[in-house]
Amino acid sequence: xxxxxxxxxxxxxxxxLANLLKSAGYQAxxxxxxxxxxASPSVDTAAxxxxxxxxxxxxxxxxxxxxxxxxxxxxxxxxxxNGNDADARSLAEGAVCFxxxxxxxxxxxxxxxxxxxxRA
Numbered sequence: 001x002x003x004x005x006x007x008x009x010x011x012x013x014x015x016x017l018a019n020l021l022k023s024a025g026y027q028a029x030x031x032x033x034x035x036x037x038x039a040s041p042s043v044d045t046a047a048x049x050x051x052x053x054x055x056x057x058x059x060x061x062x063x064x065x066x067x068x069x070x071x072x073x074x075x076x077x078x079x080x081x082n083g084n085d086a087d088a089r090s091l092a093e094g095a096v097c098f099x100x101x102x103x104x105x106x107x108x109x110x111x112x113x114x115x116x117x118x119r120a
Contacts, residue, residue, distance in 0.1 A: 002047035002116050006030045007037045007063065008079070009055040013101075017050060020105045026112070034058030038066055046074060048115045050108070053080040053090060064093040075115035079103065 004026045006017045014030040021028035029046070031037040035057055037049075049067075053060035060078055067074055078090035081101040090098050096118065097111040 001025065001027050003027045003029060003042065003045060004048045004050060004112055004116075005037060005040075005042050005046045006050045007032075007034055007055070007060070008050075008052040009033060010052070013052070017108070020108065021112075024109050034060065034063035034066075038063065043067070043070075043072060043074070048112050049074050049076045050112070051076050051078050051095075053078055054082055061090065061093060064090065064095065068094060075118060077108070077111045077115060079108075 004021050006014055006021070006028060008014050008017070009032055014032065018028035018030050029042050031040065033055060037043065051060045051063055058066070060080070064076060067076070076095045078095040078098045079101055096115045099107055099111060
């Protein structure tokens with residue numbers, strides 16, 4: 001079973017995404033901040049990261065930069081309610097996909113599956 005981490009400061013988003021991931025056969029591990037995720041052992045064991053870009057503390061962009069600085073090639077699916085230039089920036093920083101909130105469960109699962117398959 002692949003581990004997919006979800007980093008989002010909104011509890012309801014974390015809960016709904018965890019339920020979706022579990023129903024699709026993934027093990028979901030959720031974090032309420034980039035700092036909590038980066039301090040966890042999941043950084044080195046996850047198959048994919050679903051990352052909100054706009055959070056208090058470290059932004060999603062800063063989490064992506066920290067992963068790159070560590071040499072960690074964890075596939076990242078970025079999500080955000082603020083689409084403006086966030087999509088292009090997140091992709092330039094190495095994300096495999098950007099999804100603007102609200103997105104469908106199918107779109108997220110397709111992006112995760114593509115990311116996990118690309119890493120295998």
